[in-house]
Amino acid sequence: MIVEIAIVGAGRLGTVLAVAFQRAGHRIVSASTRTKESADGLAALLPECVFSTSAAAAAALGEIVFLTVPDDTLKTVDALIDWRPGQMAVHCAGARPAGILIHAMESGSRTAGFHPLQSFADLDAGLLNLPGSSIGIEADDDGWSLLSGLAQVIGATPLRIGPDDRALYHAASALISNGTVGLMAVAAELWSKIGIPRDQAVAALLPLLQGTVRNLDTVGLPDALTGPIVRGDIGTVAGHLAALAALAREQAVYRSISTWLIDLAIERGTITTIQAEALRSILEQPKPGGDPGNL
Helix, strand or coil: CCCEEEEECCCHHHHHHHHHHHHCCCEEEEEECCCHHHHHHHCCCCCCCEEECCHHHHHCCCCEEEECCCHHHHHHHHHHCCCCCCCEEEECCCCCCHHHCHHHHHCCCEEEEEEECCCCCCHHHHHHHCCCCEEEEECCHHHHHHHHHHHHHCCCEEEECCHHHHHHHHHHHHHHHHHHHHHHHHHHHHHHCCCCCHHHHHHHHHHHHHHHHHHHHHHCCCCCCCCHHHHCCHHHHHHHHHHCCCCHHHHHHHHHHHHHHHHHHHHHCCCCHHHHHHHHHHHHCCCHHHCCCCC
8 A cells, every 4th residue: 555645844854764665665745844945955856745844735745744853843843734634643753652743633633653763864874774773653553553564664673662651762762872972972082081082082992882783783681791890800890980080970971881781790690799799889889089999
């Protein structure tokens, strides 16, 4: 079954979904963009699409309307659209329930959430990364059948998420995606203290990160964990804390993550109870001035 799809907010995510759906055989009948210049840039990618700077005009043409707008604007955009019975209003916000589209529901449209569990830096990267990714979907049974099918035809895996679980689902998603970028920034900042520029640090650390991701893919948790915690190397951890003594923010990140690594090491069976208690002692009880304590 070919579905006629409207995209409200054809930015990076909206454009990736539009092109992916079109390549899968569905029709992108309309899309709204902020400017006419943006529409002109997308015309070659979506030749059958009617472009508009009006969300309402774009939404009027679709059977399924994907709202790929910033999360905080969903209510405003929803209120601008003349929804009708038979339409499906689908937002792509990870943490918001489908029920946030109050105007759509009151107008007799069905509502749902469709959140691609992937980052979209640009169109080419997004289209490359989308296959094999999961998509968190909130919908009733009929909506689930339709939207899970749409996820599968673009090479993604549908993942059903309840309305009360979306914020926790999204927090975990943001932690692994954005948090990894944040950890790279922290690591690069630490290397800057020893004279290594950020771009050089990222280039050197990226293969290590990529190797870790491969390990996660190959052996999973907890076996992908390596390093001093999983070895029970208390002296090395103490040395790290001493080196971070004057760097409160970076030390806080190190302490917080390392306490989680202790749990993984215990699960893996590589450290004893005594080693775990010693590690927790130095990680969870920082001494004044950042002193890791006597070991």
